[in-house]
Structure formats: structure tokens, C-alpha cells
Amino acid sequence: MLKEVFLGVGLAVVAFLALVGYNVFPLLVLAALAGTILLLLNRNGVGLGGNARKMEYTGSANFTFDMIGGQNAAIQELKEALEFILEREKIKSLGIRPLKGILLTGPPGTGKTLLAKAAASFTDSVFLAVSGSEFIQMYAGVGAERVRTLFRTARERAQKLKKNSAIIFIDEIDILGGKRGSNISHHEYDQTLNQLLVEMDGMKSDGQVEILVVGATNRVDALDAALMRPGRFDRQVKVDLPDKDGRKSILLIHTRNKPLADEVDLEQIAHETFGFSGAHLESLTNEAAIFALREQCNRISQSHLREGIDKVIMGEKSDRKPSPSDLKRVAIHEAGHALVGELVNPNSVSTVTIRPRGKALGYVRHNPEDDTYLYTQTALENQIKVALAGALAEEIVLGDRSTGAAGDYGQTMNLVRHMISAGMSSLGVVELEQLPQEKLHDASTEILRELEERTRILLQEHLTAFQEIVKILEDKENITGDELRQCLNSLKAAS
Numbered sequence: 001m002l003k004e005v006f007l008g009v010g011l012a013v014v015a016f017l018a019l020v021g022y023n024v025f026p027l028l029v030l031a032a033l034a035g036t037i038l039l040l041l042n043r044n045g046v047g048l049g050g051n052a053r054k055m056e057y058t059g060s061a062n063f064t065f066d067m068i069g070g071q072n073a074a075i076q077e078l079k080e081a082l083e084f085i086l087e088r089e090k091i092k093s094l095g096i097r098p099l100k101g102i103l104l105t106g107p108p109g110t111g112k113t114l115l116a117k118a119a120a121s122f123t124d125s126v127f128l129a130v131s132g133s134e135f136i137q138m139y140a141g142v143g144a145e146r147v148r149t150l151f152r153t154a155r156e157r158a159q160k161l162k163k164n165s166a167i168i169f170i171d172e173i174d175i176l177g178g179k180r181g182s183n184i185s186h187h188e189y190d191q192t193l194n195q196l197l198v199e200m201d202g203m204k205s206d207g208q209v210e211i212l213v214v215g216a217t218n219r220v221d222a223l224d225a226a227l228m229r230p231g232r233f234d235r236q237v238k239v240d241l242p243d244k245d246g247r248k249s250i251l252l253i254h255t256r257n258k259p260l261a262d263e264v265d266l267e268q269i270a271h272e273t274f275g276f277s278g279a280h281l282e283s284l285t286n287e288a289a290i291f292a293l294r295e296q297c298n299r300i301s302q303s304h305l306r307e308g309i310d311k312v313i314m315g316e317k318s319d320r321k322p323s324p325s326d327l328k329r330v331a332i333h334e335a336g337h338a339l340v341g342e343l344v345n346p347n348s349v350s351t352v353t354i355r356p357r358g359k360a361l362g363y364v365r366h367n368p369e370d371d372t373y374l375y376t377q378t379a380l381e382n383q384i385k386v387a388l389a390g391a392l393a394e395e396i397v398l399g400d401r402s403t404g405a406a407g408d409y410g411q412t413m414n415l416v417r418h419m420i421s422a423g424m425s426s427l428g429v430v431e432l433e434q435l436p437q438e439k440l441h442d443a444s445t446e447i448l449r450e451l452e453e454r455t456r457i458l459l460q461e462h463l464t465a466f467q468e469i470v471k472i473l474e475d476k477e478n479i480t481g482d483e484l485r486q487c488l489n490s491l492k493a494a495s
Helices: 002-019 025-043 072-086 088-093 112-123 142-160 188-200 244-254 266-271 278-294 302-314 324-344 377-398 403-421 437-461 463-476 481-494
Strands: 101-105 126-131 165-171 210-217 233-238 349-353 363-366 478-480
Touching: 072 088, 072 101, 072 112, 072 210, 072 233, 101 112, 112 126, 112 165, 112 210, 126 142, 142 165, 142 188, 142 210, 244 266, 244 278, 266 302, 278 302, 302 349, 302 363, 324 349, 324 363, 324 377, 324 403, 324 437, 324 463, 324 481, 349 463, 349 481, 377 403, 377 437, 377 463, 403 437, 437 463, 463 478, 463 481, 478 481
Parallel strands: 101 210, 101 233, 126 165, 165 210
Antiparallel strands: 349 363, 349 478
């Protein structure tokens, strides 16, 4: 209303001046320039009223911690921190300083945003969510104004809804709260962070509304030390990748609205998805439903879920059609991986295929016996053997290697470096960064030559089984781990 009054009065003044013969052209130019500046500021969230509606997001009050799977430890730790809001009066009576901030750290897709929304529901708080990237603009002072607007909006909304607490969720807080001085040519970053620090210190706090800042990042090392000190982000909650039980609980949540066939074993799918985040698992179940739709099935089967795993890991099936000679080489390569993988880690192979998917002409998917977080020297050596087996199989059968092993070599060198850094080489305990390149090369070559020879012997000792796997792959293009083990057991019984 106020803007309309000013606009009407301004037009009346301009019309009057024009009637009395005054040159109003300069005034019109200035008005147009001022309007353009205000329009730009409004587009970037800074208007006359200070509203930043594009930054605001009100979460669902019905979203609870029960709807989040695989993060029991994080949920429990977060609930303990939220007691500062729920037991506000008791906290005051004990003279405890209110909690200002909680930092959620962990890989992408693990549910940090969902935890923040559930925290707002748990404490019956107003919930506002923004991204760190929304605060940084080319205009000086815009970021700091947005921070002030955000906190002011949180207080106003809480008072309007008659709530005594508000949660401000800042995703990608490493962009807003990065180490000061790292962007020398752009002091807007530092000014915006300084304003956030001022707001979190409570210099403009309102005793009627308790504000809690929840930040999320997967780059905690990039945050400014001032932001991390006690009195600002007082708690850090690790939101890590789920374990096997956690993955099963996530799968149960994402399949509640999906018709599953009777033979579906979600525990087995959870076993086969080590390293998957909650986002990966949601995508897996969605892709499985799409595969069922394509085949016009009324229910999602175990094969659809396994196909979903492959889709998430490798991507969509490719239209590329390798030549017969290339197809034979791919079959030999993947058979080498599969055979050695099954020999050094029994029951570990899940799928072997020579159907192109993503950038791969073929692949072997291995399942760990269980979730593994520590690796012995034998386990690392076995992984290297499996990675080398494809190229060595090509060399034994066809007489040479191909560029298809480039990715295997990259994986192999990472494992070798891991072994050396863990003291599992002839060098003993060393610091990899201070090790001369010549010594690193010699130690790596020594490990690789020994493991190449052992892998070559393993393939030659089981050449009959290897040739049978190649034949099956050429005929069917795809075999499961159970079919592979059945083939190996049959050959073993026949001999």
C-alpha cells in the first residue's frame, strides 16, 4: 500500500511540473534508474520490506524421525541436542546457555535435510530452509542483508504462529561459512559470514523466540574456525552412510507404497548395496518400479531390484553393439574377473554381464561378505588380483591386452598406494607424501609383479572352468553369481 501511495504522489508531482512548463525529462531518467536498481535488488531478495521469500521454505509438520531410516545414531544424538529447546525452562533454571547451532556432516544423500525437517517437527518449531549459495551475490552487502532478513523472518513467523522456537536450516553451509580470506577478490563472502556470526552470537536475539541454526555440509574442513567454536555450532552430528541394517530399514521405507513380489528379499538387496546412501537406495527402488512397468508386471521382483542396483552403479544400458571380436574379448576379460573373484572370495560374485551399460562394455558386480571398514593385507591383495585378472585373462587367451583394462589399473594403483601407506610393503612404515617417487615406483612395481604372477597361475590352474564361463557369457551375455557357482561346482564334481 505504501509503495502505491508514493507512486501516485510522484506521478501527480511530475504531471504538475509538466503543466507549469518545467522540464521533467531529467526526473523521468532518474526515476527509471531508481526503478531499475530496486527491481534488481528485489530479484536478489532485498526489497523495501526486507523480505527474502525465495529463500524461505516451510517444512512439513508431519515429517518425523520415524520416516528416516538407517540413521539411528544420528537421530539419537540430534534428539539429545534438541532437548535444549523442549526443556527450555529447565535449562534456564540450571543456568545453561541455550544451544545456538547444530552441524550435520556427512556424504551427500545421507538424509541431512530430512533430519533438519524432522527436528522442526519434533520440537514443534517454525522451519526455514536456505542454501548457502543463495547468500552470495555480486552486490556488496546483499548477503549480509539476507542473513539479517532470514533471522528476522524466523522470529516474525514464530510469533505469528504463536510458537516459541524456530529452526533455520542452511544447506551447503561451507559456501556461506568458508574460511575467511580464501576468496581474496570477493569480500562479500567475508561480510556475509561476519553477519551470520553476529546473528548466532545473539546480539539481536528475541527472548520470546528461541532460534536454532542447523547447518549441513560434506566439507567440514572448509568451514571457518570462528563458525566452529563453542557458542556457535555447539554440536556436530555425523550423518554417515548406512550399514546393512540401516539400508534394509531405508528399503522398507521406500517400498511401502510399491507392490513387491513374494520372493523379494530386501535383506539380500541391503547386503548387495554396501556403500549406498539413502538417496541411492531411493533411486534403486524407483528404477526397479520402472523396470517392472516396462515389462508390464504388476509386482516388483527381485530381478527388478537387482537391475536397479546395476542402473544406479553403472547407468542405463547402452545401444552400442561391439563387434564379435570385441564381444569375445569382453567375455574373456569379465570371465577373468569373475573366476578370480570367486576363487579368492567365495560367494562374492553377484552378476557377470557383457551387455554394455554406461561407459562399460561389461562388468562384474561383487558383494562383500559383510560390511567391511578395515582391510587386512590379504584382503587388499585379493582385490588387486581380481582387478588384474581381466587383463591377464586377455593376455593368456588372446596373446595381448587391451585398453579396456585402463579402469582396472587405476583401481589397482589406488589399492597399491593404500597398502604402502599402511606399511604393507618392503618399505615398512612410511609417510607417502614424503616418500621419493623412485622408491614409491619400485615398491609399487614389486607388489604388482608378485600379484600378477600369482593371478596368472590361478587362471592357468582353472583354465577349464574359465573357458566354460566364457562360453556361457557368449551364449547368454549375462549370468548371476548363483549360476556361476553352480557351473564351478559341476566342473569340480566332474573332475
